[in-house]
Amino acid sequence: MEPNITEDKTYYHTLRRNMLITVVVVSFMPLIFVSGIILYHFQTSYTEKVAAHIESLVNQHRLQIDTFLKERQNDILFLTDSYTFRELSDEAFLRKTFDIIRKEHGQVFQDLGVVDHEGRQVAYVGPYRLEKASYAGADWFRSAIKEHAYISDVFSGLRGTPHFIVASRGEWNGNPYILRATVDFQYFNRVVQEIRMGETGSAFIVNRKAELQTETSLDISKDDELLRNLMEQALKTKGDVQINVLEGDKTRAEKLYATGLLNNGNWALIYRQRMNDAFAEIYRTWWIALAVFIAGAVAIVTMAVIVSRRMIGRIKAADGEKEMMNQQVIESNRLASLGEMAAGIAHEINNPVAIMVEEAGWISDLLDEAEFHESENLDEFRTSLGQIKKQGIRCRDITHKLLSFARRSESERQLIKINDMVEEVVGLFSHQAKYSNVRIVTKYAEDLPYVHASQTELQQVLFNLINNALDALRPTGGKIVIMTGCEENMAVIEVKDNGPGIPRANLMRIFDPFYTTKPVGKGTGLGLSICYGILNNMGGKITVASSMGIGTNFRVFIPHQDMLPEAAPDSPPAAETALTETHQSPIGSP
Incomplete structure (x- = not known):
């Protein structure tokens, strides 16, 4: 009896269609569910974060302006009383x-x-x-x-x-x-105009009649009734900063308003920013999520079609099932091998790098021969070879760090000469300091003991401290003093600048993750937090002393060879913050 070819085609077509729908639905449901939850929580938390930041910004400037007014008022009261x-x-x-x-x-x-x-x-x-x-x-x-x-x-x-x-x-x-x-x-107007955030965020002051008390570039000619309502709302809340989101019409975009009272309730500080500017990150995230979702949808449908076709093909080709299963096993083994190969790529890079370093050393030996001594470019050749060797070693360190990360192992520790390490990092900042009108002075103590630590991590700590000092001195120029020494079984690196200093209120928080005093978009707030973590893991510590108008002094303590981190107490000392108002004495010569 001949098989019914038409029925077979209908059966396989229906089976493939049902399989395709099942795969797509099952794949899309968790994708939509998980993406929706993540985006919802991100939008909620980010909205709260932006609102809290704006509220803090307005409240801070409101208190600053109120303090300014009260101080001027007290000056006049003092004269009439005296x-x-x-x-x-x-x-x-x-x-x-x-x-x-x-x-x-x-x-x-x-x-x-x-x-x-x-x-x-x-x-x-x-x-x-x-x-x-x-x-x-x-x-x-x-x-x-x-x-x-x-x-x-x-x-x-x-x-x-x-x-x-x-x-x-x-x-x-x-x-x-x-x-x-x-x-x-x-002067008063400039104090208010300093309140800016994003591209459209700015502030102004109005009285109870919604009359402007400061200049503003914003168009508020049609907002008299709105400003009066904001003023009345602020009066009802007894001075707390109020956040309002007001919908716009076809020609006026939706805006966010933050209102705080001034001058005993006679004035109000109003901050205004477009919603699409204040929450630009949310909109950007939505677009990214949409792009990822579309890409994921295309991949899911494509894979569903491919899988359904393969499955039907396997059913139709029953005689070739065993061969295909064997082929699948082979492919799986190849994928597993590919994973192992990927983990070993970083290791394999070391081979050409080692050859490069070895050849550079060989060429360097050739340059010592008499026939090259009279070459005009001999010094340049040696400098370039030194750079090749140095960068080759750096490549080796990078690949080792990659392997350490992939295998979740400790960073490679080695015996380090503090003075050499410091000199190498300082050299990276020579041009930057020159163009910033900053002079870097180094004072090295002699006969320092070796320290047993990761050189790349110590370089990162010192890099962050010098970079922060340069940022503080960039507007006016100045001097950075870097000193080394030994104190209480610890090797000490001191980075001191004569910049504007850190306010006392900020000293307790400078090692907190994501805390920064730089403008929006100029800093992550992670540099000092990373330094703290690196030193804490080494069994060391970092301290800071700062005086306004005098400068800031960071001191890094690292266990030296006689006190390795393995021999340190179970709970290494936390980073200390020295809340001093006097300049800290340096190590070595003044």
């Missing part, structure tokens, strides 16, 4: 007082004046001709005469330029008087 109306109304005395204030605080105050209870300015010091000005009808005067201390809104007034008044009220012979000062608007 001197009488008669003394302050003496223009010679007032000018002397004004000069002292400007000498102490810079050009923050533009002028200083004394106004009697009728609004007449009886004494004035400043660049404007306001000696006999009358403020009886001015809004700020009517408000200031009722309060002990007062800060006005920004207005043009008699001088015709934006400014605001800081005033305090005093009493003389039963009548009130006002000591008022004008704050430099441009």
